[in-house]
Amino acid sequence: MNRQSTGPDSFAAETTVVVSHLTRKFGSFTAVDNVSFTVARGEIFGFLGANGAGKTTTIRMLCGLLKPSSGSASVAGLDVYHQPEKIKTKIGYMSQQFSLYEDLTVRENIQFYGGIYGLSRLQIRSKTDELLHYLNLWDQVDVLTRDLPLGWKQRMALSSAILHDPPIIFLDEPTSGVDPASRREFWLLIYELAARGKTVFVTTHYMDEAEYCHRVSIMKDGRIVELDKPERLKNKYAAKNMQQVFINIVKGKDK
Amino acid sequence: MKPIVTMTFPVSIQNLKKSYAAVPAVQNVSIQVQKGEIYGLIGPDGAGKTTIIRILVSLLDADGGEVLFMGRNVSQNVRYVRSNIGYMPQRFSLYRDLSVRQNLRFFGDLFHVPRHIQEQRLKALYDFSKLGPFQNRLAGALSGGMKQKLALSCMLMHEPDVIVLDEPTFGVDPVSRAEFWDILKMLASNGKCLLVSTAYMDEAYLCHRIGLLDKGRLLAQNKPQVLIERFDFPLYRIRSEQPHKIYTQLKATYFEKHIQLFGDGVYFIDRDKSGSAAIRRRLADLNITYDKFEPVKPTLENLFLELMI
Amino acid sequence: MNPVLPTIIKKEFIHIWRDPQTLVIILLMPLMMLILYGYAITLEMKQIRTAVVDLDKTPQSREFIEKIISTGFFHVTRVDVPYRQIEDIFFRSQARCVIVIPDNFAEKLAGDSSTPVQLVVDASDPNAANFINNYMARINVGFNLQHGAGNGGIFSVEARLLYNPDLLSAYFFVPGLVAVIILLSSALLTSIAIVREIEFGTMEQILVSPVRPNQIIIGKIVPYLVLSFLDGVLILFFAHLWFHVPVYGSLLLLGFSLFVYILTGLCFGVLISTVARSQQVAMMAVMVITILPSFMLSGFIFPVRSMPHILREISVIVPATHFLRIIRGIMLKGTGIFQLLPELGILTAFSILLIAISIRKFHTKLE
Structure with a gap:
């Protein structure tokens, strides 16, 4: 039998994100409409949907950047209404633009982000060492970021985002334009982070990337229309890949 | 070596070379595109797709090789190329503070399209792009998919026979991408010649022919179905909830070169053609547990990974 | 087209x-x-801090000082400066110019000869110095004319002033x-x-x-x-x-x-x-x-x-x-x-x- 909230075994019972009837309106427009879901510790949770379906708004609410109109949500046990600033210390965020300073070296970037998150100098040093080894970037530590290949920049962006050891990580289209081999190395890292108990949110337009997720949610017009394991969704829609599932859901139902 | 029957190919690139400050960006690439054909340049960022395209549209000079557009040398016919080619850059390059209609008219004027013909073309373009209802909206306020359609429409205002698109669907959701590709197919069936670059592997199947590009080299080029046949090893999928664990375990063994990690499992390339039974025995020997072991057909991504090694 | x-x-x-x-x-x-x-x-050009050394101390010299004050161009900060302290005033930036009225001012004025009034200007800002100089000349000419003191112009008046008569x-x-x-x-x-x-x-x-x-x-x-x-x-x-x-x-x-x-x-x-x-x-x-x-x-x-x-x-x-x-x-x-x-x-x-x-x-x- 399939375990309820999926893959990662040892943490399955703990939930880190609980969203209930979450709604966000902009004027008369409802961007996020009564959305509910839970995400377990150590889970890789895919967040799919067409442009404008409400993904970004949902994630902004979960990151404490935007107040919901109604409903409730807690992230790492913190309430999005009352503790948005605390939430920011519990999440790591990596965007597709990789917010790295191109004219700083790998080490300088990591030190800068460590400083932003208020790590002590000692902590930054030990964290830098740990991450560089872990990400296999040790030889490149004094290389300017702009001179790194894209795949390495991506790993570095991830390392900057998790420097403060957040339990929850948001990845916004993390592997856009990265070559197939580097993408796989990146996903191995993501799996390892999940295995260490990190919860990983991924938004993406690459449907093959959705396959790597433990569960995916597909949003349409502000609502979550499907939420399940990729395998089960493929069976349900008799599709050979997630691309077809997505197109069936987003396009099929309104015709 | 002289290219043979160049005139039949609206786009003909022979042994193209280009370096940036001694770093080679494109090495000996040869591509020819016919009328009515969609040729896909498939590869990651930094593979050289944009460089090839910019040389073709005369925005960059080649270091070596020959690039012909409609049989004419591009570097010697810059004005001819720019007046007749249709080019859509990778970055959204329209005026965000102009409306949909103003953008279309601007590009019509830029290419000397007479006003009454512009009106006819506007109608046709609104029809297939479904941008008609949004004609007074500012381009910057359009969704990603609509922006791409507007960029395409602007470029079609002067009805070019050769259309060059640099990652036109980058960052666009799958449904909008599918619609965009429907338009490209229609253009090809009307006899246009299309060169499209993309980093999305699934779009490769929509091209008539593709070139797999990595680090400035063309790894292979042909029809997608023919290319896949080049992958002539049996391929198996080891399905599991946690494919990365199996991958890591196998990577530590001599199977390192036999495996590829995918979201739905670990793919095992049977290089030695030892057969599924033998492989399953080896997996059992290594104490690897999995949900399912099944033969699968290779995909372009399997091939690409194989060729990249 | x-x-x-x-x-x-x-x-x-x-x-x-x-x-x-x-x-x-x-x-x-x-x-x-x-x-x-x-x-x-223009503000800077209006309130020029000025010190006056009045060695004459006569009604005529006081009239001259009042004339200077009434232009609004000079802001007279001190009138009792001893002659030897002039340099000190500049060092302390207490004034940008010092006007020295000689002890025979009233006498000379009456005596129908030219009336030498010394103007000491801090020329570290040459432009301002130039202006002060020109201004002073105007006042002086006016004063002389008023007292029927013939060709009393002590300072040369630049041609530029012709086109800017009100200075x-x-x-x-x-x-x-x-x-x-x-x-x-x-x-x-x-x-x-x-x-x-x-x-x-x-x-x-x-x-x-x-x-x-x-x-x-x-x-x-x-x-x-x-x-x-x-x-x-x-x-x-x-x-x-x-x-x-x-x-x-x-x-x-x-x-x-x-x-x-x-x-x-x-x-x-x-x-x-x-x-x-x-x-x-x-x-x-x-x-x-x-x-x-x-x-x-x-x-x-x-x-x-x-x-x-x-x-x-x-x-x-x-x-x-x-x-x-x-x-x-x-x-x-x-x-x-x-x-x-x-x-x-x-x-x-x-x-x-x-x-x-x-x-x-x-x-x-x-x-």
């Missing part, structure tokens, strides 16, 4: 209308600069300020025009079209010519209303000269825009290249005549030098077009040269 140029001009106008915030800044920033700098300079510094400074501000604001407008399209990526699209560099460059200049001209008129209007700078010459000629000068500024901005790598670099370059020479070398502050030879040569290539002559000529002297033809000719030549270089330097490729 080629339809491409009007198309580009129209598009630029749309950009301007679509961004009303920037439009307001474009129109108001130069005006703000005029008012702020104009006031800063209001605003008359002299505001036209110069107008010249600097117009050059700066017009050059700033076009300096980002081309490099912005490169940064936004829109240049890549229009390069792959039959458009020619001259069409892009001229298409960028024309809309801002209209805008800057309106702005220039606004500034001159304010200079006239607010700072009471008169216009003795022809308004038409003034408008025409303004047009020519603005064109030079815009062409200069375009040249910067074709070579700059980013909008930031372009704007910085414009500020450095326009402000400093316009202030220092144009004759705005220091008369070109009294500059060292090399600087005088350089001042010829500073557009503000020529416009300054034009605008001072027209506004303060009522000079006609024939006397200003060399200046107008030079400015036109600048514009043509700058456009030609811009078109040549315009990158039609991405490398």
Whole structure:
């Protein structure tokens, strides 16, 4: 039998994100409409949907950047209404633009982000060492970021985002334009982070990337229309890949 | 070596070379595109797709090789190329503070399209792009998919026979991408010649022919179905909830070169053609547990990974 | 007529209308600069801190001191300074000039001979010193005339004063300020025009079209010519209303000269825009290249005549030098077009040269 909230075994019972009837309106427009879901510790949770379906708004609410109109949500046990600033210390965020300073070296970037998150100098040093080894970037530590290949920049962006050891990580289209081999190395890292108990949110337009997720949610017009394991969704829609599932859901139902 | 029957190919690139400050960006690439054909340049960022395209549209000079557009040398016919080619850059390059209609008219004027013909073309373009209802909206306020359609429409205002698109669907959701590709197919069936670059592997199947590009080299080029046949090893999928664990375990063994990690499992390339039974025995020997072991057909991504090694 | 140029001009106008915030800044920033700098300079010229050493201590000497105070130009801070402390006063910046009334002041005044009053000026600010000197001379002449003291003028009066009879510094400074501000604001407008399209990526699209560099460059200049001209008129209007700078010459000629000068500024901005790598670099370059020479070398502050030879040569290539002559000529002297033809000719030549270089330097490729 399939375990309820999926893959990662040892943490399955703990939930880190609980969203209930979450709604966000902009004027008369409802961007996020009564959305509910839970995400377990150590889970890789895919967040799919067409442009404008409400993904970004949902994630902004979960990151404490935007107040919901109604409903409730807690992230790492913190309430999005009352503790948005605390939430920011519990999440790591990596965007597709990789917010790295191109004219700083790998080490300088990591030190800068460590400083932003208020790590002590000692902590930054030990964290830098740990991450560089872990990400296999040790030889490149004094290389300017702009001179790194894209795949390495991506790993570095991830390392900057998790420097403060957040339990929850948001990845916004993390592997856009990265070559197939580097993408796989990146996903191995993501799996390892999940295995260490990190919860990983991924938004993406690459449907093959959705396959790597433990569960995916597909949003349409502000609502979550499907939420399940990729395998089960493929069976349900008799599709050979997630691309077809997505197109069936987003396009099929309104015709 | 002289290219043979160049005139039949609206786009003909022979042994193209280009370096940036001694770093080679494109090495000996040869591509020819016919009328009515969609040729896909498939590869990651930094593979050289944009460089090839910019040389073709005369925005960059080649270091070596020959690039012909409609049989004419591009570097010697810059004005001819720019007046007749249709080019859509990778970055959204329209005026965000102009409306949909103003953008279309601007590009019509830029290419000397007479006003009454512009009106006819506007109608046709609104029809297939479904941008008609949004004609007074500012381009910057359009969704990603609509922006791409507007960029395409602007470029079609002067009805070019050769259309060059640099990652036109980058960052666009799958449904909008599918619609965009429907338009490209229609253009090809009307006899246009299309060169499209993309980093999305699934779009490769929509091209008539593709070139797999990595680090400035063309790894292979042909029809997608023919290319896949080049992958002539049996391929198996080891399905599991946690494919990365199996991958890591196998990577530590001599199977390192036999495996590829995918979201739905670990793919095992049977290089030695030892057969599924033998492989399953080896997996059992290594104490690897999995949900399912099944033969699968290779995909372009399997091939690409194989060729990249 | 080629339809491409009007198309580009129209598009630029749309950009301007679509961004009303920037439009307001474009129109108001130069005006703000005029008012702020104009006031800063005239205020400084009005309340000159002055110390008086009265060695005579007679009703006549007191009358003289009162005359000085009543002009409003001098702010007398001390009247009881011992002669030996003059240097000390300058070191402490307690006064910028010291007036020494000799002990035989009343006597000499009555005795129908020239009346020597010593004026000691802190010349570390030569420009201010010059003004103080001129001012003092005026007062002195007036005082002498009042007392029927023949050819009592002690100080030589510069020819410049003839055209600024009330010795209001605003008359002299505001036209110069107008010249600097117009050059700066017009050059700033076009300096980002081309490099912005490169940064936004829109240049890549229009390069792959039959458009020619001259069409892009001229298409960028024309809309801002209209805008800057309106702005220039606004500034001159304010200079006239607010700072009471008169216009003795022809308004038409003034408008025409303004047009020519603005064109030079815009062409200069375009040249910067074709070579700059980013909008930031372009704007910085414009500020450095326009402000400093316009202030220092144009004759705005220091008369070109009294500059060292090399600087005088350089001042010829500073557009503000020529416009300054034009605008001072027209506004303060009522000079006609024939006397200003060399200046107008030079400015036109600048514009043509700058456009030609811009078109040549315009990158039609991405490398």
